[in-house]
Every structure is written in C-alpha cells, then in structure tokens.
Amino acid sequence: MTRATLDKQPHEVASMFDDVAANYDLTNDVLSLGQDRRWRKEVAKAVDARPAQRILDLAAGTGTSSLPFTAAGAYVVPCDFSLGMLREGKKRHPWLPLTAGDATRLPFADGVFDAVTISFGLRNVQDTGRALRELYRVTKPGGRVVICEFSHPTWAPFRTVYEEYLMRALPPVARAVSSNPDAYVYLAESIQSWPDQPGLARQLQQAGWSRVAWRNLSGGIVALHRGTKQA
Incomplete structure (x- = not known):
C-alpha cells in the first residue's frame, strides 16, 4: 500500500488514491461524521452552475462531486490524475x-470554462501556485473559481x-474503514501543514484571481474560497 509524503511527489499521491478509490467516498463520509455532504452542498451553491455553462471539476475523484453540476444542466468535466479513481468513477457514472x-x-x-472548482484536492498538489495559475488560464474572462479545502x-x-x-482518533477509525489507513495519516498531516484561510487567499491573488474571499464552514475545519478572473 502506498503512503505519500508531504513533498507530494505526484506518482506517490496518485498511487495512494488508486489504493483507496473503491471505498474513498464511504470512508470520507465516516471520518467527517457526515459533514462532507454538507460541505459539498455549499460548493454547489457557490459554483451556482447554470444550463449550458462549462464547469471544470478538478480532483473530482470518482465524479461524485460533479453530480450537482450536471443536475443543474451544466456541462461538467470531472478531471483527476488518479486513474484508479477515474476507473471507479466510470463504473458508477x-x-x-x-x-x-x-x-x-x-x-x-x-x-x-465558465467556472472551475476543486474540493479537498488542492493541498495534494505539489505546486499550489502553479495549479492556481492553470485554473486561471483555463477560465473564461469573468469566470470564477471555488475552492473547498480543509x-x-x-x-x-x-x-x-x-x-x-x-x-489520534483519525488513524484508528481509518484502519477500521479504509483499505489503506496509512493514506489517511498522510491526509491528516497534509491538513495540519496547509496554509490558513488568509494564506490561501494570498496565493489566489498572486495567481491573478481578483475579488478573493472565503467563508468558514464547520468552525473553520473547512474553508470555501472564491475568486473571479477579470473580464
């Protein structure tokens, strides 16, 4: 079983997510005590997908996060670098x-794209600034970004x-419900080392995004950052 390290080598991170693909959505539901469903609803509200819009859902995993956008009538492209996640998603959707x-x-x-979004995936990217600039590049002028992250x-x-x-509590729970509990030790460490809310806002601004703001969910366990590409 693969466990990525905090230098976030892409092949290690991708392989780690390949290992947990089959039970990933269920494990997240258990570990977050069901809060992940609420967080994803808030993402859908913030993206505000409309019919005929093009939405990029980055780090989409199995595609579960993309379903609210398709339900709104938008054309959604779920994108991920874990082939295991994508294979699992293709079975389901x-x-x-x-x-x-x-x-x-x-x-x-x-x-x-009219809007780009990434939920719980940005902190697993080796070069955050480059990813934010890539999201900016593929977005239409006047388009928006929504980032949901721990x-x-x-x-x-x-x-x-x-x-x-x-x-302390997450690793034993992960051992009970996950096929690769060591992956969740990495995920816990990556959350602790991640920038705080103002820190991520600064990185968005440095990547070119304007009107950057954030809203805390669950007392700041999760933050929903937003930005706009100037027209």
Whole structure:
C-alpha cells in the first residue's frame, strides 16, 4: 500500500488514491461524521452552475462531486490524475466525461470554462501556485473559481480538540474503514501543514484571481474560497 509524503511527489499521491478509490467516498463520509455532504452542498451553491455553462471539476475523484453540476444542466468535466479513481468513477457514472489530468499541466485550452472548482484536492498538489495559475488560464474572462479545502479552526480551544482528533482518533477509525489507513495519516498531516484561510487567499491573488474571499464552514475545519478572473 502506498503512503505519500508531504513533498507530494505526484506518482506517490496518485498511487495512494488508486489504493483507496473503491471505498474513498464511504470512508470520507465516516471520518467527517457526515459533514462532507454538507460541505459539498455549499460548493454547489457557490459554483451556482447554470444550463449550458462549462464547469471544470478538478480532483473530482470518482465524479461524485460533479453530480450537482450536471443536475443543474451544466456541462461538467470531472478531471483527476488518479486513474484508479477515474476507473471507479466510470463504473458508477459511465455518462460522465471523466478526464485524466495533472492540476499543474491541465489538458485544456485557454479560457474554456465558465467556472472551475476543486474540493479537498488542492493541498495534494505539489505546486499550489502553479495549479492556481492553470485554473486561471483555463477560465473564461469573468469566470470564477471555488475552492473547498480543509483549513484551520478559528476558535483556539476547538482547534486543539480538532488537531487531537486528526492525529489520534483519525488513524484508528481509518484502519477500521479504509483499505489503506496509512493514506489517511498522510491526509491528516497534509491538513495540519496547509496554509490558513488568509494564506490561501494570498496565493489566489498572486495567481491573478481578483475579488478573493472565503467563508468558514464547520468552525473553520473547512474553508470555501472564491475568486473571479477579470473580464
């Protein structure tokens, strides 16, 4: 079983997600105590997909995160660099145009998407700034980005409890429900080392995005960042 390290070598991260593809959605539901469903609903609201719009759903995994956009009538391209995830997604959702792609070298032309979004995947990319610039490149002028990612609770006592859960409670739970529990040790470490809300906002601005803002979910366990590409 593969466990990626915090230098986030692409082949290690992809292989790790290949290992957990079959039970990934179920495991996330268990580990988040069902909160991941609420977080994804908030992503769908923020993206606000409309009929005939083109949406890029990056790090889409099995394609579950893309379903609300298709339900809204948009044309959605779920993209991921884990072939194991894409194969699993094709079994479940054969109608989705699942696409293999690296976030730092997206296989799309300039300015083709009305909105781009990535949920719980940006922190697994080796070069965050390059990925944000690639998202900017493939977005139409006036288009928008929505990033849903684990972040840092804003209330100090709660943050302490949460970090204890990540490093002490999460690994035993992962061993019970995941085919590769070591992968979730990496995921916990990657959450702790990830920038806070203002830090990610600065990286978005440095990549060219304007009107950058964020909203905390579940007390800051997750943050929903948004930005716009200038027309």
